[in-house]
Amino acid sequence: MxxxxxxxxxxxxxxxxxxxxxxxxxxxxxxxxxxxxxxxxxxxxxxxxxxxxxxxxxxxxxxxxxxxxxxxxxxxxxxxxxxxxxxxxxxxxxxxxxxxxxxxxxxxxxQETPQSVETTSTKVQPAIKQSRLHRGYKPALLAIGLIISTLLVLQPFRAATGHLDYRFPKSTLYKIGNIATCPLYTLSASSPDVAARKEKLAAELAAAHVPCVNNEVFIFHSGEHYAYQQSGRAFITRCTNSDHTLSHFSDCKAVYAFAK
Missing domain, CATH: 1.10.10.10 (Winged helix-like DNA-binding domain superfamily/Winged helix DNA-binding domain)
Structure with a gap:
């Protein structure tokens, strides 16, 4: 396993x-x-x-x-x-x-290596600062942002001239709402109350740093503590989903935030 x-x-x-x-x-x-x-x-x-x-x-x-x-x-x-x-x-x-x-x-x-999906041309922006949030540029944090923004896990990546081509296994996405005309998804299922809180937090981060553009897709991830207490870590990325299957994302722009 x-x-x-x-x-x-x-x-x-x-x-x-x-x-x-x-x-x-x-x-x-x-x-x-x-x-x-x-x-x-x-x-x-x-x-x-x-x-x-x-x-x-x-x-x-x-x-x-x-x-x-x-x-x-x-x-x-x-x-x-x-x-x-x-x-x-x-x-x-x-x-x-x-x-x-x-x-x-x-x-x-x-149990087994799942079918991978392609993600290309990923761009990661610096961590942001809101009330009680701090900037973070440590390599580990940027690595987390890059991985989540390109939809996840388990296979190595390779660099090519002018862009990065990432191949990761498919991850289940859960829709929790919309930010303007852009659908909003999370990486884990949440209760209706938690989903509503996450939708509000995601909308605040998006409005400040990555607003909705051309019906692109938002993916948001945070811990329960962040949703209720604004402590811990949160991440939002806006990606182009050209085939509308939630299996191929490109041109992702991401923001990683954390609060103590």
Whole structure:
């Protein structure tokens, strides 16, 4: 199984390989125990996993004897590896005296490599500053923006003279409304209340930085915390969808925003 993490990192549970999707040469390989541990946490996303549960399922189940600090050591290794590959988000959260937690919001997975789609001539604009928002130009953030704006995940890209040609697997889009005459989609299903909040936030970002033009398509992504508390990260891109199938996007212009 291949997991996609934060639309930026791919992790293959079969052999413990993990790599940056936009830069596939940036990769690490986990040995059996950290690969097994990370797989278990990813498979149990949105669930609180206790230290005892990890010890039982990663060590005791296989007749292994863990040391007193085994869990912490391997969690630290996984976090460090994610950071080295460019993911600055705290994917594995530690809840003191409770356990570990990964939000399903940032995780997707697939059994097989899906049919890829083409995206061309992508342009990424700088991160913007609104009330309580800060500019960000770190390579990791730009990589996230580039990946989401070109509709996602799992195959390497190649550069050609004068433009970039990206090939990524198809991602499901969910329509939540319109910005003027341009349809607005998100990357994950939301409740009606959350969808309405996201539509409002997306409209504000679009009006300030990428207004609707010629019925182009908007794709917006944010966490629940951003939708309700304006904390966390949000992303909007406006793309041309010439074949009207939501499978081929070009000339994307993107804005990445984050608030603390």
């Amino acid at each position: 291949v997991f996609t993490i934060f639309n930026m990192i791919a992790f293959r549970s079969a052999d413990g390989a993990m790599w940056n999707i936009a830069q596939p040469d940036r990769r690490v390989s986990f040995t059996t125990i950290p690969a097994r541990l990370f797989t278990y946490l990813l498979e149990n996303a949105d669930k609180m996993v206790s230290r005892e549960e990890l010890l039982n399922n990663i060590w005791n189940k296989y007749g292994l004897e863990p040391s007193s600090n085994s869990v912490n050591q391997y969690i630290s290794l996984i976090r460090k590896s994610l950071s080295e590959l460019g993911c600055e988000e705290e994917i594995i959260k530690t809840i003191p005296r409770v356990g570990f937690y990964i939000s399903r919001e940032w995780i997707s997975y697939q």
